[in-house]
Amino acid sequence: MSQESPSGPQATNATASDSTDTSNEHSTLGAYVTGGAEFNRDTNYIEDRITHDGRPGINGEPGWPVEPGRYRLIAARACPWANRAVIVRRLLGLEDSISLGQPGPTHDARSWTFDLDPGGVDPVLGIERIQSAYFRRFPDYPRGITVPAIVDIASGAVVTNSFPQITLDFATEWTRFHRVGAPDLYPEHLRAEIDSVSKRVFTEVNNGVYRCGFAGSQEAYGSAYTRLWTALDWLEERLTGQRYLVGDTITEADVRLFTTLARFDAVYHGHFKCNRQKLTELPALWGYARDLFQTPGFGDTIDFVQIKQHYYIVHEDINPTRMVPQGPDPAGWLEPHGRESLGGRPFGDGTPPGPVRLGEEVSPGHGAA
Structure with missing residues (x-):
């Protein structure tokens, strides 16, 4: 079975010092689609957590205490899983406590690179690719070099890349x-419902679009396509009568769905063949997505x-040109949505x-304005 990580293929045996690829040695061809097979995501992450008391993990993993200025969040703008962490960090106002490093939109089979920073080096960690932080902690790290990742600045070593847990811990x-x-x-009285909705959104929608795009056979694609649209129909019905997914306020569940919807028409509809309808043809979901996009903390990321650039350039398996x-x-995305009529706060x-932190703004011409 093909094993693929949230935003990159499995790590190769390249060393952390590798920085410039002058051949096709590190191509992503064959990294995403396995002929005849359905797509199965590798969900084994570095499960260390950063907690208020630095307590060890349930399996004895080392504890990491909450300390402002100690950690750096590495989160590429292109990646939906990383985008979640950027949104939550901004909504909660953690910019002063956790710095942000943003790799460029493309990567090869080794990892994401800081090609948008001066000299191609992250200005805080002093590395050219996030791979170096993984190898600093685990020299023989065998899994996908993924974002989001949180790095301990002093040691330069990755702490965690467990994207579902990162936002909950924030x-x-x-x-x-x-x-x-x-x-x-993540209000305590709604956590069971948030977890239930988020689980279905992850398996059927967030990951469902990837199952369509990386299917290795017509049968696998057809099954993935049916599951995806069954879930999107469920969401369309659910959001017809309520403004947000759970309760009357924005929760973790909305953040998790939004980052897939923001990429749907631009990427998943065509590139991943999720093309029964466009998002713009689904009245409730399109209004919901615009409502969130126009809410500070969402669309401005x-x-x-x-x-x-990320999807169409990196996925050589399905877009060789x-x-x-x-x-x-x-x-x-900036057209009126009318969702206020459903109530909600x-x-x-x-x-x-408040305003986006200086230096973290989306480049002019790259957003919806």
């Missing part, structure tokens, strides 16, 4: 450092140019986040 373990007015994205499409026109008793 919401529950870093509370001392949340901004005044930060929303409760979306870089459509980098998103398209590596041509990046011009469309679709993103201007529709986006931030509950809290307030919206």
Whole structure:
């Protein structure tokens, strides 16, 4: 079975010092699609957690204490799983506590590179590719070199790449450092429902689009396609009568769905063949997606140019020409959504986040404006 990590193929035996590829040695061809097989995601991550008391993990993993300024979040704009962490960090106001490094939109079979930074080097970690932080901790790390990843700045070693847990810990373990007015994205009385909805969204939608795109046979694709659209129909019905997925405020569940919806028409509809309908043809989901996009902390993290560059250039298995499409026109994301009529309070008793941190803005012409 093909094993693929959230935003990159499995690590190769390349060393951390490898930085410039002058041949096809590190091509991603064959990394994503296995002929005749359905796509199965490798969900084994580095499960270390950063907690308020630095307690060890349930299996004896080392504990990492919450300490402002100690850690750096590495999260490429292109990656939907990393995009979640960027959104939650911004909604909660953790910019002063956890710095942000953003690799460029493409990578080879080794890992993401900091090619957008001066000299191609992350200015805090001093490395050219995130692979180096993984190898600093695990010299023979055998799995996918993925983002998001949190790195211990002093040692330069990766702490965790468990994207589902990172955002939950931002919401529950870093509370001392949340901004005044930060929303409760994981309210205790709704956690069971958030977890249930999020599980279906992950298996059928977040990962469902990848099962379509990386299917190795017509049969595998057909099965994945049916499952995806069954779930999207369920979401369309659910969101017809309520503004948010769970309760009357934005929660973790909305963040998790949003990053897939933001990429749907630009990438998944065509590139991954998820083409029964476009997002813009689903009234409730399209209105919901625009509602969130226009909420501070969501749309201001979306870089459509980098998103398209990542998928269409990196996935040589399904786009060997590596041509990046011009469309679709993103201007529709700013059209009125009318979802206020359903009620709801986006931030509950809290307030919206302030302006995007200087240096973390989406480049002009890369968003919807």
